[in-house]
Amino acid sequence: MKLVTVLGARPQFIKASVVSSALREAGALREIVLHTGQHFDANMSQVFFDELGMSPPAHHLGIHGGGHGEMTGRMLAEIERVLQAERPQAVLVYGDTNSTLAGALAAVKLHIPVAHVEAGLRSFNWAMPEEINRILTDRISHWLFTPTDAAQRHLVREGTAESQIFPVGDVMYDVALHHGARVGAGGGVLARLGLAPGRYLLVTVHRAENTDDAQRLRVIVDALAVIAREMPVVWPLHPRTRQVLAAGVQGADPSQGLHLIDPLGYLDMVQLEKHAAVIATDSGGVQKEAFFHKVPCVTLRDETEWVELVDARWNRLAPPRSVQEVATAILAAVGSAGEPVEPYGRGDAAQRIVQRLRTDLGA
Numbered sequence: 032m033k034l035v036t037v038l039g040a041r042p043q044f045i046k047a048s049v050v051s052s053a054l055r056e057a058g059a060l061r062e063i064v065l066h067t068g069q070h071f072d073a074n075m076s077q078v079f080f081d082e083l084g085m086s087p088p089a090h091h092l093g094i095h096g097g098g099h100g101e102m103t104g105r106m107l108a109e110i111e112r113v114l115q116a117e118r119p120q121a122v123l124v125y126g127d128t129n130s131t132l133a134g135a136l137a138a139v140k141l142h143i144p145v146a147h148v149e150a151g152l153r154s155f156n157w158a159m160p161e162e163i164n165r166i167l168t169d170r171i172s173h174w175l176f177t178p179t180d181a182a183q184r185h186l187v188r189e190g191t192a193e194s195q196i197f198p199v200g201d202v203m204y205d206v207a208l209h210h211g212a213r214v215g216a217g218g219g220v221l222a223r224l225g226l227a228p229g230r231y232l233l234v235t236v237h238r239a240e241n242t243d244d245a246q247r248l249r250v251i252v253d254a255l256a257v258i259a260r261e262m263p264v265v266w267p268l269h270p271r272t273r274q275v276l277a278a279g280v281q282g283a284d285p286s287q288g289l290h291l292i293d294p295l296g297y298l299d300m301v302q303l304e305k306h307a308a309v310i311a312t313d314s315g316g317v318q319k320e321a322f323f324h325k326v327p328c329v330t331l332r333d334e335t336e337w338v339e340l341v342d343a344r345w346n347r348l349a350p351p352r353s354v355q356e357v358a359t360a361i362l363a364a365v366g367s368a369g370e371p372v373e374p375y376g377r378g379d380a381a382q383r384i385v386q387r388l389r390t391d392l393g394a
């Protein structure tokens with residue numbers, strides 16, 4: 032028995048690492064990894080395979096760039112070819128990228144059942160490419176593995192059969208427990224950048240709604256410049272964000288007081304997260320990792336899929352509309368703590384996913 036896992040973007044390599052290792056341990060289902068190529072720089076892709084102990088992909092499509100339609104369409108055609116050759120019993124997809132949608136669509140058209148990890152998340156913002164990808168993927172998936180109660184409620188409200196919804200918890204929590212524990216305060220990126228633990232702001236920005244909107248990006252850069260007068264600001268730049276900043280953000284000076292660095296591997300990133308005074312981000316994964324490491328977080332968006340962290344006051348929304356409001360929100364979050372909640376399961380999501388697939392596939 033075998034299944035094909037379709038991956039393509041940074042957060043997917045990270046999420047898949049724990050499920051792949053649970054599959055290897057179980058032994059009954061052979062995993063064939065297909066990498067679409069959506070993220071291709073070594074520090075956006077290879078580093079995660081190396082650090083998180085993943086087998087190299089059996090298929091690498093090398094597809095990236097172009098518009099959403101072109102990228103998704105090319106992936107769809109190529110994934111279909113691989114699935115026809117491999118003839119797996121199931122296809123496993125993660126999250127909400129173009130690779131997720133292409134993998135799910137190629138499989139379902141070939142009558143191969145799809146397992147969607149991180150199903151049911153909703154921002155209710157149809158302008159986000161991720162919202163479209165996740166809703167369509169949920170609709171055509173056979174197994175919907177939800178990370179949170181909110182995700183489960185969304186699927187039930189949309190009419191998904193409850194027999195297809197599996198509340199397993201969040202695989203990112205598994206990763207944080209398993210790999211995050213390997214990271215200490217000594218050496219690593221903290222030492223390389225000369226940062227004192229607990230005394231800096233960590234930032235990530237890559238959502239299209241921020242990178243592709245000059246006004247919002249300028250608010251973010253200017254707010255970070257305000258913070259940089261109080262404490263160092265470390266910003267590992269996603270390639271898309273670096274490209275936009277290199278093209279020049281009118282009215283902003285990204286060099287002033289900001290550590291603009293290349294994307295980090297997972298272990299360096301976790302070290303920076305664990306020891307930050309505060310984290311400001313538009314990343315889904317980073318919002319949760321801030322919580323896992325009990326660091327206050329400010330989300331640079333109008334809404335979030337991870338509402339339970341806002342409810343428990345580990346996180347707060349700061350839509351990048353006003354420099355002063357964003358800077359104030361970040362500074363006000365320093366030193367704060369939320370309520371003691373445990374919304375992401377027990378750290379055994381990967382085991383539960385593999386168990387369910389084995390049972391249902393008779394493997």
Ligand code: UDP
Binds near residue numbers: 042314320
């Ligand atoms: N991450 C990383 N290096 C970086 C920035 C992020 O390893 O320079 C990790 C981060 O720790 C988290 C994941 O990438 O595990 C989040 O991915 P991303 O922000 O790209 O996507 P999202 O979570 O928003 O889908």
